[in-house]
Amino acid sequence: MTDALIFNNVTDLDLAQTLDCGQSFRWVENSDGSFSGVAFGKSVKVLLSGTDLIIENSSEDDRRLWQDYFDLDLDYGKIRGDISKIHPVLSEAAKYAPGIRILRQEPYEALCTFIISQNNNIKRIKGIVQRLCESFGEPLPDGQYAFPTAEKMARLSVDDLAPLRAGFRARYLCDAAKRVADGEVNLEYCRTAGYDYARAELMKITGVGVKVADCTLLFGMHRIEAFPIDVWMKRAMEKLFPDMTADSFGEYAGIAQQYIFHYSRMHPELFE
DNA sequence: ACCCAGGAAATTC
DNA sequence: GAATTTCATGGG
Numbered sequence: 001m002t003d004a005l006i007f008n009n010v011t012d013l014d015l016a017q018t019l020d021c022g023q024s025f026r027w028v029e030n031s032d033g034s035f036s037g038v039a040f041g042k043s044v045k046v047l048l049s050g051t052d053l054i055i056e057n058s059s060e061d062d063r064r065l066w067q068d069y070f071d072l073d074l075d076y077g078k079i080r081g082d083i084s085k086i087h088p089v090l091s092e093a094a095k096y097a098p099g100i101r102i103l104r105q106e107p108y109e110a111l112c113t114f115i116i117s118q119n120n121n122i123k124r125i126k127g128i129v130q131r132l133c134e135s136f137g138e139p140l141p142d143g144q145y146a147f148p149t150a151e152k153m154a155r156l157s158v159d160d161l162a163p164l165r166a167g168f169r170a171r172y173l174c175d176a177a178k179r180v181a182d183g184e185v186n187l188e189y190c191r192t193a194g195y196d197y198a199r200a201e202l203m204k205i206t207g208v209g210v211k212v213a214d215c216t217l218l219f220g221m222h223r224i225e226a227f228p229i230d231v232w233m234k235r236a237m238e239k240l241f242p243d244m245t246a247d248s249f250g251e252y253a254g255i256a257q258q259y260i261f262h263y264s265r266m267h268p269e270l271f272e
Numbered sequence: 273a274c275c276c277a278g279g280a281a282a283t284t285c
Numbered sequence: 286g287a288a289t290t291t292c293a294t295g296g297g
Contacts, residue, residue, distance in 0.1 A: 167293025230278035
């Protein structure tokens with residue numbers, strides 16, 4: 001019950017850079033640098049001790065799950081070296097936060113959280129997501145809550161979501177839940193379909209445009225060729241990469257995107 | 273009071 | 286069709 005799962009020789013991972021960089025909204029940093037959060041209905045505390053990644057309140061049964069969640073099978077050091085050759089500013093951004101990894105979150109959770117993210121700020125997104133889980137997610141033994149299922153949310157009305165204070169996004173969440181629950185939008189199909197087809201599948205949902213679809217594919221289905229362009233990335237592309245497009249960043253564009261997104265947010269003076 | 277926030281839909285030109 | 290406005294809410 002209170003077992004800990006340990007991964008040895010973990011490199012290219014910084015918990016703050018990965019868990020608190022705007023791709024997931026359910027992790028809270030503790031005073032000792034560890035993080036507490038819930039994924040796949042499992043509430044854990046994660047910490048790094050040297051190159052040991054420790055998952056507390058977990059067991060060997062979930063080794064594969066967390067190995068995938070933190071994308072430990074991908075060699076980020078090599079990828080960083082490769083994509084650093086594409087552009088000197090990208091090289092700089094990658095060097096700035098080499099501990100960023102792309103999480104493998106649950107597709108439906110990624111979909112909902114990035115619907116909530118539109119025209120919103122990260123602090124408030126976290127609050128809405130937390131209230132969504134507390135209100136409609138399955139309670140876990142330690143007092144935390146799982147992310148609610150599409151089936152559960154499909155039974156809710158826009159008024160039921162009022163306590164979330166999600167504003168105009170509430171009806172988007174209802175539409176997403178219904179379409180996913182009744183199978184009109186097939187998230188599993190999006191994992192393997194051609195990119196444009198996967199994107200179009202998600203965009204059947206009212207409130208899902210190109211950017212939310214790209215984030216869902218990148219953070220919820222590990223489509224690391226995705227290159228979401230939000231306000232920060234738009235600024236970065238105009239100012240830092242004026243002659244480049246998403247295609248310029250190759251098969252690992254999504255990883256490059258996270259380096260650039262984080263670097264840009266940490267250096268707002270670049271865009272004044 | 274004003275502006276912005278990991279956008280997208282609705283409206284207007 | 287492309288450009289602009291609107292959509293809730295909260296923090297600076």
